[in-house]
Amino acid sequence: MNLLTKFEKIGYGILAVIVLLGLYLGLTNEPYFDTNFSREDGPVEWGTTIMLFSIFILSLYRLITSWSNKQNLWKIGTFIFVVLFFFAAGEEISWGQRIFGVESGEFFIENNAQGETNLHNLVVGEKKINKIVFSQLLFLVMFLYLIVCPILYRKYKWFKSLANSFAVPIVKWHHTIAFLVATVFVALNPSDRKWEVYEFAFGLTFFLIFLSPLNKEIFSTTKSD
Structure with missing residues (x-):
């Protein structure tokens, strides 16, 4: 066992x-x-932040150490992940606002559901962006990434080449199964704050995917063709 x-x-x-x-x-x-368990700045939220920040660090490390050996598309893809997960980790803790005791500006006080300096709790048309994203866009993206992409990657050479070119980590089936099982158990939780646990499941599962994807050879530090 490695x-x-x-x-x-x-x-x-x-x-x-x-x-x-x-x-x-x-x-x-x-x-x-x-x-306590799922409160703001509680253990679950901090666990999510650590997982997201770990993906950011891992992606940044790969970008730096392989910069001279990879082609431009690979660099672009990896850079997108660096930015994406840095942003996600920052948003999760409202960019350290509560940690450092920084007050929100007038815009966020008026338009953020929690009066915090972050985008995911902004209210648009009486709906939180967070709920719009989770209920519509994110579930679609997760379905495509966790189920459709692994099938296409294994079946079509053009898709495999495209994913590898942009350094997209492809899930192994046990990643998909673990996240789907976690989804079922989270859905059984009656609390409105159960989504904090779901975010942790997302963060940890994605860290495991990025750490050891199906196409892990694309993250080798040797020069690509």
């Missing part, structure tokens, strides 16, 4: 503990789940 396999098992163990413990607390002690 190191990455051991790390994956540890990761899945942590995922199971957080999701099942969250479900147990949501069913038996919802006030505690809401005000």
Whole structure:
């Protein structure tokens, strides 16, 4: 058993503990789940932030160490992931606003559901951007990435070439299964704050995907053709 396999098992163990413990607390002690386990700046939210920031660090490390050996499309794809996950990690903790005690500007006080300096809690037409994204766009993206892309990657050479060219990590089937199982257990949680656990499941699963994807050879530091 290699190191990455051991790390994956540890990761899945942590995922199971957080999701099942969250479900147990949501069913038996919802006030505690809401005000402690899944609260703002609580253990689950910080876990999500750490996972997202870890993907940012991993992608940045790959970009720096392989800069001279990779083609431009690979660099562009990896750079997009660097920016995307840095932004996601920053948004998760409102860019450290609560940590450093920074007050929100007037725009965010008036248009943010929590009065915080972040985009995902902005209210548009009485709806939070976060809910719009999660209920529509993100679920579509997750379906395409976790189910459709692995099928296309294995079946069509043109898609495999495209994904590899842009450094898109392709999921292994156990990544997909783990996330779908976590989705089911999170959905059983009656608390409105269960989505904090779902975000953690997303962060941890995606860290495992980026750490050891099906096409991990594209992240070799040797010169690409």
